[in-house]
Amino acid sequence: MPIVAGNNMNSTRKAGRERLVLFHRPIHNAYGLTLQKFICDRPFAARVAFSYILLHTSSNLSSRTSSTLKYFNNMPGYPKLKLIDRSAFPPKIVLPDVAGYTGQFFDVKLNPNWKEAEAGSYACVHHGRKRQEFFDTGFGQMASLAYPDADLEHLRPSMDFILWLFAFDDMIDEGGLRDNVDGTKLAVDITMDVLRNPDTAQPKFKIAASLLSFFQRMRANSSPATIKRFVDASDLYTQAILQQTVNRSVDDVPTVEEFIELRRDTSAVKMVFAVLEYSLGLSLPEEVHNDPIIAELSLCGNDILTWANDVYSFPIEQARGDTQNLVFITMWDKQLDLEGAMEYVDQLTRRRTQDYVEAKKKLRSFGPELDAQIQLYIQGIEYWVQGSIDWTFMTPRYFGAEVENVRDTGVVDIMAPIAPSAPIVVDV
Numbered sequence: 001m002p003i004v005a006g007n008n009m010n011s012t013r014k015a016g017r018e019r020l021v022l023f024h025r026p027i028h029n030a031y032g033l034t035l036q037k038f039i040c041d042r043p044f045a046a047r048v049a050f051s052y053i054l055l056h057t058s059s060n061l062s063s064r065t066s067s068t069l070k071y072f073n074n075m076p077g078y079p080k081l082k083l084i085d086r087s088a089f090p091p092k093i094v095l096p097d098v099a100g101y102t103g104q105f106f107d108v109k110l111n112p113n114w115k116e117a118e119a120g121s122y123a124c125v126h127h128g129r130k131r132q133e134f135f136d137t138g139f140g141q142m143a144s145l146a147y148p149d150a151d152l153e154h155l156r157p158s159m160d161f162i163l164w165l166f167a168f169d170d171m172i173d174e175g176g177l178r179d180n181v182d183g184t185k186l187a188v189d190i191t192m193d194v195l196r197n198p199d200t201a202q203p204k205f206k207i208a209a210s211l212l213s214f215f216q217r218m219r220a221n222s223s224p225a226t227i228k229r230f231v232d233a234s235d236l237y238t239q240a241i242l243q244q245t246v247n248r249s250v251d252d253v254p255t256v257e258e259f260i261e262l263r264r265d266t267s268a269v270k271m272v273f274a275v276l277e278y279s280l281g282l283s284l285p286e287e288v289h290n291d292p293i294i295a296e297l298s299l300c301g302n303d304i305l306t307w308a309n310d311v312y313s314f315p316i317e318q319a320r321g322d323t324q325n326l327v328f329i330t331m332w333d334k335q336l337d338l339e340g341a342m343e344y345v346d347q348l349t350r351r352r353t354q355d356y357v358e359a360k361k362k363l364r365s366f367g368p369e370l371d372a373q374i375q376l377y378i379q380g381i382e383y384w385v386q387g388s389i390d391w392t393f394m395t396p397r398y399f400g401a402e403v404e405n406v407r408d409t410g411v412v413d414i415m416a417p418i419a420p421s422a423p424i425v426v427d428v
């Protein structure tokens with residue numbers, strides 16, 4: 001299939017359009033200059049190595065560097081988005097029609113047990129603003145699109161997992177632990193402890209306790225291989241989230257290629273695909289997951305879903321001052337304006353969709369019993385991808401009250417800066 005621009009994408013930009021003005025990394029004070037210049041003037045490998053030092057030796061840092069970290073973790077003026085000039089943004093943008101072309105290859109389906117599972121999941125959420133937010137946002141509907149073939153016994157825990165995942169992601173992204181390296185590391189350590197020591201862990205941290213509740217039910221009726229994949233994927237996710245927090249705290253911007261590698265883990269898609277296996281009662285051996293074609297299908301699904309999310313969430317993420325988004329990374333790394341970056345990511349996503357289609361044609365047989373499970377798994381990947389993309393236009397999470405208008409026209413306003421969530425304390 002030829003790669004063409006989407007119906008909602010104006011792919012012809014004026015030849016003389018000025019490119020987005022990109023600022024050099026800012027200088028806050030002498031300490032900020034010392035740390036930021038050290039990191040930003042070095043190759044990515046050196047930046048990662050220094051980030052590792054920050055993460056794993058913070059207790060032994062010099063007072064000068066410790067002061068710098070404290071400064072970064074408490075910087076005023078959020079949301080900052082200091083690396084680009086907001087005034088160069090157009091007031092509106094036309095979003096690529098990702099759903100239009102992925103929908104040619106992937107189906108969407110809603111689990112018939114949706115309402116019953118949702119009632120149980122929401123009943124366990126504490127009363128107050130967060131519970132109402134879950135209702136209004138429709139996370140239960142999201143889970144029912146993601147796991148449409150799960151029976152009620154498996155859908156309810158899977159839905160609880162989705163609620164946990166969005167809550168954890170929002171805590172990291174929207175301000176609760178934003179730019180707070182020490183707080184994020186503590187949250188990550190507690191989270192992984194409940195998965196590695198589920199029989200002894202008694203977390204006071206509510207989000208970790210919610211994950212433990214789901215995990216205990218998953219362990220009760222899932223294969224050891226699926227459980228191991230979930231724990232391993234969770235480790236990749238939490239470590240990537242921690243690295244992303246370091247990147248945010250020092251305004252570090254990787255290349256597009258480097259960011260894609262990190263984003264494959266910060267997306268948590270490897271976790272949701274492990275839960276997909278659980279939701280369907282599958283028991284796929286490592287032989288299947290290590291097969292190059294199966295691995296490519298999973299990776300393509302991860303990329304398509306994640307890049308589409310970065311496109312659709314860009315308007316609100318830039319308003320929060322978040323630069324850890326593939327659209328922004330493309331603007332910075334490829335020196336493109338906003339419309340050019342949107343088109344670039346759209347073309348990447350189209351090519352990845354075609355990669356999926358071509359890889360699927362090469363799928364070999366593993367024998368009748370495994371083939372039946374593999375077909376369910378692959379269909380589940382496709383449901384996840386299309387369900388997630390379509391849900392973007394069913395929820396107010398990304399476009400607020402304008403969601404129906406954005407769905408119909410593809411046009412979205414570039415939001416003004418919005419206030420962050422209140423900082424949180426991680427209970428030990």
